[in-house]
Structure formats: C-alpha cells, structure tokens
Amino acid sequence: MGQGRVGAPLAEALESLGHEVTRWTRQSSPEQLAGQDVILVAVPFPAVQDVAGAINTHGGTAVVIDCTNPVGPGFTHGLGSQTSGAEHLQALIAQPVVKAFSIYGYEVLSSDPSEWPAPRVMMIAGDDEHAVRLVDRLVTDLGWECLVVGGLAASLHLEHLTLLWVRLVRGGGHSPLLAWHAMATSGA
Numbered sequence: 001m002g003q004g005r006v007g008a009p010l011a012e013a014l015e016s017l018g019h020e021v022t023r024w025t026r027q028s029s030p031e032q033l034a035g036q037d038v039i040l041v042a043v044p045f046p047a048v049q050d051v052a053g054a055i056n057t058h059g060g061t062a063v064v065i066d067c068t069n070p071v072g073p074g075f076t077h078g079l080g081s082q083t084s085g086a087e088h089l090q091a092l093i094a095q096p097v098v099k100a101f102s103i104y105g106y107e108v109l110s111s112d113p114s115e116w117p118a119p120r121v122m123m124i125a126g127d128d129e130h131a132v133r134l135v136d137r138l139v140t141d142l143g144w145e146c147l148v149v150g151g152l153a154a155s156l157h158l159e160h161l162t163l164l165w166v167r168l169v170r171g172g173g174h175s176p177l178l179a180w181h182a183m184a185t186s187g188a
C-alpha cells in the first residue's frame with residue numbers, strides 16, 4: 001500500500017525475487033487486499049487511519065508490515081514518544097503488525113545489495129512469532145541482515161532511530177547511504 005519512494009522500490013525488489021506483488025494505490029479497491037500473505041504499509045503516517053479500515057476488513061490473515069514513521073515538527077516523534085506508530089496501527093487492525101523497512105531513508109532501501117560492502121542491518125519488531133519469522137525471511141531474502149529487536153513496543157525505539165538517521169543525514173551532512181551495522185564475534 002503506497003507506491004512512493006518506499007513502496008515502489010520494495011515492490012520491485014520483492015517482485016525480482018519472484019513474489020507476486022499487487023500494487024495498491026489510492027484508486028485500488030479494498031477487495032484487492034483479500035488473499036494477500038503480506039500487506040506492506042508504505043503511506044504517509046497520517047494516511048494510516050485511511051488504509052487501516054480496508055486492511056481490517058479485507059486483509060484476512062495477512063501479516064502487516066509497517067514501514068511508516070510518525071514525524072512531528074523539527075524531526076520530533078509525531079506521537080510525542082508516548083506510543084509507536086506501529087502500536088497505533090496495531091490498535092486499528094486485527095492482523096499482526098511487524099515494524100520493518102522503516103529505519104533508513106529511501107536511498108538505502110532502494111540501493112543495490114550487491115554493491116554493499118557488507119550486509120546492512122534491518123531492525124524489525126513484532127509480537128506475533130509467525131509474523132516476525134515471515135518478515136525476517138523476507139528481509140533476509142532482500143539482502144539485509146535481520147535483527148529482531150523485540151516486541152511491537154520496541155517500534156518506538158526504531159522510530160527514534162529513524163529520527164536519528166534523518167537528523168544525521170538530512171540535517172547533519174552524512175551520506176544518505178548511512179546504515180546501521182551489528183558487529184559481534186559470538187552470540188555469547
């Protein structure tokens with residue numbers, strides 16, 4: 001849902017992996033959401049309210065990926081850091097929500113993984129184990145190192161991480177390809 005700077009490249013990348021992708025736009029009928037395994041929400045945060053009804057009614061048992069970021073004035077958190085946008089969406093729909101593809105600007109999302117010097121980390125968060133596993137697989141297939149950072153409540157931290165990225169890149173002169181890495185020599 002949403003064919004902008006985030007939705008369009010993700011749709012293309014998923015299609016190139018062989019997934020069947022339906023591009024849902026403002027003009028699409030809500031019935032097109034029926035039978036989807038995954039619904040990726042890539043609309044501006046204020047539009048979440050508009051699309052949530054269609055997901056709830058027609059989304060069946062789909063896993064919902066929340067790519068949105070609630071951004072307030074001066075790169076503050078749009079919900080006053082009281083709750084995450086992902087939890088806000090989850091309160092509107094029955095389908096399990098996983099936060100993913102949200103912590104970078106579109107430049108990173110649309111860059112070619114084969115040109116990355118090392119796998120970049122995509123942090124995701126969600127409460128539903130099956131949903132998290134499925135999104136983990138998609139993220140990994142798309143070339144990312146996937147790091148599950150916690151339940152859906154951890155999305156608030158991811159949304160703050162996005163704000164940090166935005167401050168560093170849009171305001172601080174860092175490269176728009178700035179990406180987070182997780183370095184560890186062992187899991188101990």
Ligand SMILES: NC(=O)c1ccc[n+]([C@@H]2O[C@H](COP(=O)([O-])OP(=O)(O)OC[C@H]3O[C@@H](n4cnc5c(N)ncnc54)[C@H](OP(=O)(O)O)[C@@H]3O)[C@@H](O)[C@H]2O)c1
Binds near residue numbers: 001003041043051068
């Ligand atoms: N831009 C980034 O770098 C970035 C990175 C990560 C996450 N995000 C988040 O991802 C989301 C999308 O960002 P974006 O940069 O891709 O935005 P965008 O380029 O402005 O695209 C937004 C898309 O959502 C559609 N849309 C808007 N309102 C809608 C509605 N009420 N119903 C259905 N579709 C609607 C737009 O359709 P129309 O063209 O018809 O308006 C457009 O296809 C945002 O929540 C943003 O915070 C953005």
